[in-house]
Amino acid sequence: MGRPIVAIVGRPNVGKSTLFNRIAGKRISITEDTPGVTRDRIYAECEWLDKYFTLIDTGGIEPRSDNFILQQMKRQAEIAIETANVILFLVDGKNGITGNDKDVADLLRRSNKDIILVCNKMDKFVDEDNIYDFYELGIGAPYSISSTEALGLGDLLDEIISKFPEDCHTEYDPDVIKVAVIGKPNVGKSSLINKILGQERVIVSDIPGTTRDAVDTFFESLDNKFVFIDTAGIRKKKKIFENIERYSVVRSFTAVERADICLLVLDVKEGVTEQDTKIIGYAHENGKGIIVLVNKWDLIEKDNKTYQKYLDEVRNKLPFMTYAPIIPISALSGQRVPKILEEIIEINNFRHLRITTGVLNDVISEAILMNQPRSVKGKRLKIYYASQVSVSPPKFLLFVNDKELIHFSYVRYIENTIREHFLFKGTPIIIELRNKSK
Numbered sequence: 001m002g003r004p005i006v007a008i009v010g011r012p013n014v015g016k017s018t019l020f021n022r023i024a025g026k027r028i029s030i031t032e033d034t035p036g037v038t039r040d041r042i043y044a045e046c047e048w049l050d051k052y053f054t055l056i057d058t059g060g061i062e063p064r065s066d067n068f069i070l071q072q073m074k075r076q077a078e079i080a081i082e083t084a085n086v087i088l089f090l091v092d093g094k095n096g097i098t099g100n101d102k103d104v105a106d107l108l109r110r111s112n113k114d115i116i117l118v119c120n121k122m123d124k125f126v127d128e129d130n131i132y133d134f135y136e137l138g139i140g141a142p143y144s145i146s147s148t149e150a151l152g153l154g155d156l157l158d159e160i161i162s163k164f165p166e167d168c169h170t171e172y173d174p175d176v177i178k179v180a181v182i183g184k185p186n187v188g189k190s191s192l193i194n195k196i197l198g199q200e201r202v203i204v205s206d207i208p209g210t211t212r213d214a215v216d217t218f219f220e221s222l223d224n225k226f227v228f229i230d231t232a233g234i235r236k237k238k239k240i241f242e243n244i245e246r247y248s249v250v251r252s253f254t255a256v257e258r259a260d261i262c263l264l265v266l267d268v269k270e271g272v273t274e275q276d277t278k279i280i281g282y283a284h285e286n287g288k289g290i291i292v293l294v295n296k297w298d299l300i301e302k303d304n305k306t307y308q309k310y311l312d313e314v315r316n317k318l319p320f321m322t323y324a325p326i327i328p329i330s331a332l333s334g335q336r337v338p339k340i341l342e343e344i345i346e347i348n349n350f351r352h353l354r355i356t357t358g359v360l361n362d363v364i365s366e367a368i369l370m371n372q373p374r375s376v377k378g379k380r381l382k383i384y385y386a387s388q389v390s391v392s393p394p395k396f397l398l399f400v401n402d403k404e405l406i407h408f409s410y411v412r413y414i415e416n417t418i419r420e421h422f423l424f425k426g427t428p429i430i431i432e433l434r435n436k437s438k
Contacts, residue, residue: 003045003258004164007056007084009108011100014092015120018147020044020057023157045257051161054254056084081107086114086163088156089139093119097133105137114163117142118156123149173225176218177348180229180259180288182279187267188295192331193217193230196340224345229255256282260351260392261289261344261426268296268310268328272317280318287393289347289427290324291340297328298335323419324426347426351392355422360396361385367417373410381405384436395430403433 008016024044046055081087089108091101108115117139119131123146134142143159145152181189197219219226256262262283266276283290292314300306307328314326325343329336364386373381382401389397396418400406411431418429 004053004085010090048157094121180255183265188331292326294328298330399436
């Protein structure tokens with residue numbers, strides 16, 4: 001299985017989002033002293049003592065409410081409960097136990113999951129006696145914390161990671177290439193993995209939604225180690241009716257976060273849809289290597305212009321990732337499937353390619369001579385020097401006199417120049433600007 005999933009659930013306004021932000025280490029969830037601010041699940045990749053896990057923040061549960069929004073929030077929380085390995089049941093230790101707390105406790109006991117009862121807002125000594133009331137919920141001994149003051153979080157995190165399954169893969173070896181196969185339902189993702197592996201390792205079906213979890217499959221070929229993550233198809237939210245399909249979306253997006261390279265599988269007859277753009281945009285924003293696979297290529301009539309026409313269509317709809325190779329394939333017949341592994345290895349090498357500072361600055365200096373940046377209000381941008389600061393994805397830092405003077409089109413020009421000389425096939429590259437101190 002993949003990384004463990006930890007869900008924070010409870011009635012509204014007990015501090016779930018504040019706790020989420022504390023554990024995640026940054027302000028991701030919106031926190032406001034109004035019940036119902038968090039209306040959907042929010043995810044973050046977290047780490048404690050070298051144990052990696054996915055944290056889910058949920059909207060508050062009000063089991064007895066007939067309000068449509070609150071009912072939807074309850075349904076989202078139920079999905080998170082079904083998804084999670086460990087559930088943090090958060091209650092308000094300052095105000096004491098409520099009827100809604102008892103209803104949520106009943107819901108959680110039926111889940112048969114590992115549940116940790118957490119009493120929040122215990123930042124004053126006078127509130128400590130309230131903690132004994134919560135034994136009535138029948139969940140177990142409560143943990144006393146204060147999310148706002150960061151009190152008791154270390155002990156809580158120790159308890160969380162102690163409940164992770166022994167067989168969970170919290171982190172793979174650095175030399176393993178992690179590949180997520182993503183796309184809409186029923187485009188042939190499972191069939192593709194089976195063809196690559198050369199055996200029936202993944203259940204294949206023509207029924208959309210057969211793959212309901214992100215399945216990790218280890219594989220060795222061409223002197224490289226791979227982990228293929230077959231994800232459930234990602235649909236638009238309005239088209240997701242079953243709770244189990246909503247649960248699959250959680251796994252699909254966490255699979256993208258875990259991966260090094262994402263294979264976007266398209267159906268040649270459907271082309272690039274809005275949802276495909278969102279899926280691959282998420283991978284692009286997360287700095288993942290990308291290959292676009294146009295599946296079922298054998299099912300259409302072709303002439304000598306078909307491929308170029310389709311290539312132009314994909315490029316037009318995905319203009320932010322011109323660096324990604326586009327390969328027409330047939331998962332059923334195996335057409336061009338062997339080329340996929342070669343592309344994955346090549347892109348992985350580019351993701352780890354490091355350019356020496358001297359060579360990089362020679363290239364950028366020549367680019368500046370060929371195309372000087374425009375002046376802004378009489379001031380002209382000066383790029384003093386550049387350096388590659390990290391890989392996977394490649395990240396470059398430009399030291400300038402005033403980063404406010406640079407236009408985004410000139411940043412793109414620098415990126416295109418770098419790609420022209422070093423290619424960086426299949427991977428986004430990051431360019432950051434920093435003002436050079438006097």
